Amino acid sequence: MHLVSFRLNGDERTLAVEPRRTLLDALRVDFGLTGTKKVCDTGDCGASTVLLDGRAVCSCLTLAVDCEDRVVATVEGLARGDRLDPVQQAFVEADACQCGFCTPGQIMSVAALLAEQGAPSEEQVHRAISGNLCRCGAYQNIVRAGLRAAELRATTMTPTRPAPADGATQAGIVMGGRR
Amino acid sequence: MSIVRVEPQQSEDGEEQYTVQETPMAPAWSPDADLRVVGKAIPRGEGDLKVTGRAQYAYDVRLPGQLYARVLRSPHAHARIRRIDTAKAAAHPGVRTVLCRATCPNIPWSQDTVLFSDIVRYIGEEVAAVDADSEEVAEDALRLVEVEYEPLPFVADPVVALEPGTPKIHDSGNLAGEPQEYERGDVAGSAAQADLVIEQSYLTQAALHNCMEPHGCTAAWEGDRLTIWDSTPSIFDVRDEVAARLGLPKHQVRVVKQFMGGGFGSKQIAWKHTAIAALLSKQSSRPVQLMLHREAENLASGNRNPTVQRVRLGAKRDGTFVFVEADLTLAVGAYMVGGEASDVAGTLPDAVPLPERQDPPAGRRHEHRAGRRVPRPGLRRRGVRARVGDGRAGAGARDGPARPATEELRRRGPAGRQAVQLARRAAPLHTRPSPRCLGGSYRA
Numbered sequence A: 001m002h003l004v005s006f007r008l009n010g011d012e013r014t015l016a017v018e019p020r021r022t023l024l025d026a027l028r029v030d031f032g033l034t035g036t037k038k039v040c041d042t043g044d045c046g047a048s049t050v051l052l053d054g055r056a057v058c059s060c061l062t063l064a065v066d067c068e069d070r071v072v073a074t075v076e077g078l079a080r081g082d083r084l085d086p087v088q089q090a091f092v093e094a095d096a097c098q099c100g101f102c103t104p105g106q107i108m109s110v111a112a113l114l115a116e117q118g119a120p121s122e123e124q125v126h127r128a129i130s131g132n133l134c135r136c137g138a139y140q141n142i143v144r145a146g147l148r149a150a151e152l153r154a155t156t157m158t159p160t161r162p163a164p165a166d167g168a169t170q171a172g173i174v175m176g177g178r179r
Numbered sequence B: 001m002s003i004v005r006v007e008p009q010q011s012e013d014g015e016e017q018y019t020v021q022e023t024p025m026a027p028a029w030s031p032d033a034d035l036r037v038v039g040k041a042i043p044r045g046e047g048d049l050k051v052t053g054r055a056q057y058a059y060d061v062r063l064p065g066q067l068y069a070r071v072l073r074s075p076h077a078h079a080r081i082r083r084i085d086t087a088k089a090a091a092h093p094g095v096r097t098v099l100c101r102a103t104c105p106n107i108p109w110s111q112d113t114v115l116f117s118d119i120v121r122y123i124g125e126e127v128a129a130v131d132a133d134s135e136e137v138a139e140d141a142l143r144l145v146e147v148e149y150e151p152l153p154f155v156a157d158p159v160v161a162l163e164p165g166t167p168k169i170h171d172s173g174n175l176a177g178e179p180q181e182y183e184r185g186d187v188a189g190s191a192a193q194a195d196l197v198i199e200q201s202y203l204t205q206a207a208l209h210n211c212m213e214p215h216g217c218t219a220a221w222e223g224d225r226l227t228i229w230d231s232t233p234s235i236f237d238v239r240d241e242v243a244a245r246l247g248l249p250k251h252q253v254r255v256v257k258q259f260m261g262g263g264f265g266s267k268q269i270a271w272k273h274t275a276i277a278a279l280l281s282k283q284s285s286r287p288v289q290l291m292l293h294r295e296a297e298n299l300a301s302g303n304r305n306p307t308v309q310r311v312r313l314g315a316k317r318d319g320t321f322v323f324v325e326a327d328l329t330l331a332v333g334a335y336m337v338g339g340e341a342s343d344v345a346g347t348l349p350d351a352v353p354l355p356e357r358q359d360p361p362a363g364r365r366h367e368h369r370a371g372r373r374v375p376r377p378g379l380r381r382r383g384v385r386a387r388v389g390d391g392r393a394g395a396g397a398r399d400g401p402a403r404p405a406t407e408e409l410r411r412r413g414p415a416g417r418q419a420v421q422l423a424r425r426a427a428p429l430h431t432r433p434s435p436r437c438l439g440g441s442y443r444a
Helices: A023-030 A086-093 A102-114 A122-128 A139-157 A168-179 B047-052 B087-091 B133-145 B187-193 B235-246 B272-284 B293-298 B347-351 B383-388 B395-399 B403-411 B413-426
Strands: A002-008 A011-017 A048-050 A054-057 A070-075 B002-010 B015-026 B067-073 B079-085 B095-100 B126-132 B146-151 B179-186 B196-204 B216-222 B226-228 B255-256 B288-291 B307-315 B321-331 B362-370
Touching: A011 A023, A023 A048, A048 A102, A054 A102, A070 B216, A086 A102, A086 A139, A102 A122, A102 A139, A102 B047, A122 A139, A139 B146, B067 B272, B067 B293, B079 B126, B087 B095, B087 B133, B095 B133, B095 B272, B126 B133, B126 B288, B133 B226, B146 B403, B187 B307, B187 B321, B216 B272, B226 B235, B235 B255, B235 B272, B272 B288
Parallel strands: A002 A070, B067 B288, B226 B255, B321 B362
Antiparallel strands: A002 A011, A048 A054, A048 A070, B002 B015, B067 B126, B079 B146, B095 B126, B179 B362, B196 B307, B216 B226, B216 B288, B307 B321
């Protein structure tokens, strides 16, 4: 067993794990955060996507012991109480989920995109979710949700934060603060 | 004007039947009516749960003391298990229970077989199962199970499987149930009158569901009462089947479905892994979660069965369509698990009687279901039938390599065109991508 400490959804957490335990299993089994889904467990489907230091990664391909001193964000860390994150709100508005099993991974991929690119093009949304399979075929609405999320961040989120001098980096600051 | 509805009803033998009911049309809304639903965006009720990760699926069940199970599967399409030794696996730290034919009670399964059989009949059939403190340890333990197989001959081609002298999948032979026959009119006589006869064979492939959430469940006992959190839409079917397999009264089995990560028709029954989870949990006196990984899912939780279909149809030069004949072989796998088996059963009755016709053409259908040693058991596909649209075998006559023949039929006037239409309606099958037309002979 190895001790590993990382920041998880804003809290410092320490865990004793076998070296072979994936970040995905650490989240789902050890921390009980089952929002991140286990599907293929081989990096094919994107359902296990989380943010590692702000970048979207497949947690099934990431060993927990490799996360020492890093920052992990899961779908559970996005909302504040009942107040949804703009990406989550957009997924509800655009009806971007059917069975919902791929949804957390899709949301984290979009969140990673918006952290880098506050006003993405449709093609950029396509690229961001290109590693996330949806077996129900909700892709059209997922793309709509990605674009809608950018709108929501630009509008509804702005009043709640002090306006930065450079509007283009605003969305990134919001996400950075959350992590 | 009237509103036509289709009402499902349960017949005495448990089959769903449908009746058409007409009711007078409601008066039209005025253009300025204040409507609450129509034209309004209604947010998905469970949307918040799904976007926050709070929606709980079978895979997300976490119970105190929960163990994790894995299944050892046959690497052979057909083999006799000469010897199986689970001692090392059982002694592995963190392992609670190992089940195999030696340690499991004889639970009856389909076609006079048992849950853990001496004979394995497809690649992926369950040979042993382990529960342990973690999935990783359970997988370690599987590697410690020693199995000695005696490979046996097998045949994977459903047409060959029905020929005399081929290796038998069950003692009773390779035919899964009696062939289904349907005949109307004089097909042979009509064929003699036909000016043009088209005869083609079509092959449809197996299709796998690959739901995002794999198959699986969590089983827990409270005394003699069993609760199963299953990834299934059919809690009562699963309850009834588990109760029957384990010899429990139905009221002692409760099946819970929360959210389900897709099913597409593949999760409506209790599979072997459902019973295995219950048995492991009983022996370990702990909750047991048994979720399949993707490979196991593709091997052992059903498919849409492949078919081989020979279709003949004929028309007269004067515009009369005279007969349609279909000879269908369904590859239902080693253990057929009920349902319509990719319902081609309706082929002719659905296709041939046209209400407007006084003299429907002669028709004949011969359908047999071949058991064969293939990696996957057959599967019922109740949900699919409604969604197949015109994806039918006959459609290949329009789109496939048989196009020249259909062009010829079309050139021959109304009868020919009608023949083409009927061909397209002849076999309600799921053919996406379109079936390959094999030009009259089938080779696997």
